[in-house]
Amino acid sequence: MLIRDPDATRRSLLEAAFEEIRLRGYRGASLSRILAKTDVTKGALYHHFPDKKALGYAVVDEILRDMIHEKWITPLAEGNPIDRMLETLHLEGCRVASEKTLTGCPLNNLAQEMSALDTGFRKRIAVVFALWRKGISTALQRGQAEGSVRRNVDTDAAATFVVAAVEGCIGMAKSGNDLELLYTCGAGLTQYLESLRESDLATPSHANKQQKRR
């Protein structure tokens, strides 16, 4: 190695680890492959991260967190929240559709693989999901204040269901490696989002009631 740039080294390890985890999962991710792809040696890796788990944690805390922020927090910061979510959903659909074999959502893939096996992963991933839900809930509240979202909607509950449904739709498409499933599910989700919209003609019978459980 001619010149040294520890920050860049760390960053390239993180990104390669993210890609490796995206393709093979955390447990299927091989440090040797990450090192080969980055031209970093094992000594350098273990200088920046104490062990494989720490590398995985950092991927959640830095890469996946930023990913959700870019996709779901920033775009919903202003404008009509329902419209913005429909746009984001469309973008996400295009991203999913761009792969030959659908790999799904990196965050949810890791969540489903590791949540039951390691509380360190679980808690870190839960933080990112909570951030995501918070972004949607806040946007919906703003929509209520601006008159674009029905006032009897429980924004926290709606946000939780939206996130669950998004991951469910992506997972369904991945299971069958079939975009038609993605579009069909997306239609169901769109229908739900539309039911949150304030409209002078609509009846409140199908709106999300202020309810906490069951």
Add this chain to the structure above:
Amino acid sequence: MLIRDPDATRRSLLEAAFEEIRLRGYRGASLSRILAKTDVTKGALYHHFPDKKALGYAVVDEILRDMIHEKWITPLAEGNPIDRMLETLHLEGCRVASEKTLTGCPLNNLAQEMSALDTGFRKRIAVVFALWRKGISTALQRGQAEGSVRRNVDTDAAATFVVAAVEGCIGMAKSGNDLELLYTCGAGLTQYLESLRESDLATPSHANKQQKRR
């Protein structure tokens, strides 16, 4: 071994493999642990299954398929489909809630782990999901004929969204290891199911239109 019962041997291997996969995923499943738990030797295992993958395939074809059939096909074979689905959802909620650390849905766990990595798994799992969707769609059609389900509902699309949302809800609860998330999501799903119900007072504005994509 005193007496021989090859069918029982095979069955116990299948069930132990299912449990091992449920807890650690297919790739995390260890043949040694399966053998230890069943008191079967490696020679016997490789007599019944050519390799680990064949064992995994058999778990999908036999165990997981039966599981979905028992939970989602048989109960929906008669009666009001919406009510039956709400009951099934309740039962499934109880099952998920019975674990200290939530492991989620065995079918979807395996689907998310393996679909992008192995087409053999993917196609077998897709068959089970298709069976599931078909059971719901058929039940909804019967509901339409009997007057309990809105006639303008696209039953295939609704079935697909229901399956996706169910898995999304379970996955969300697993991610946070939080039953509150399960109940919140379940409320959203219940709301969607209720929107499919035929009712003299309801307006059709939120019903699932006859649409194919987008």
Add this chain to the structure above:
DNA sequence: GAATCAACATACCGACCAGTATGTATGTAG
């Protein structure tokens, strides 16, 4: 420019794992 430390580099280790080679015992058909 000597000392020091962060930032790498290389070689090696023990554990685990799927799979195999080879052998043995049990049931069954003639």
Add this chain to the structure above:
DNA sequence: CTACATACATACTGGTCGGTATGTTGATTC
């Protein structure tokens, strides 16, 4: 009773993996 196939049992192998011990080099400080 013999022959043979099914149903097991045991011991071993090659490969991959995460992790470590130890050595080297580039940057920084005084």
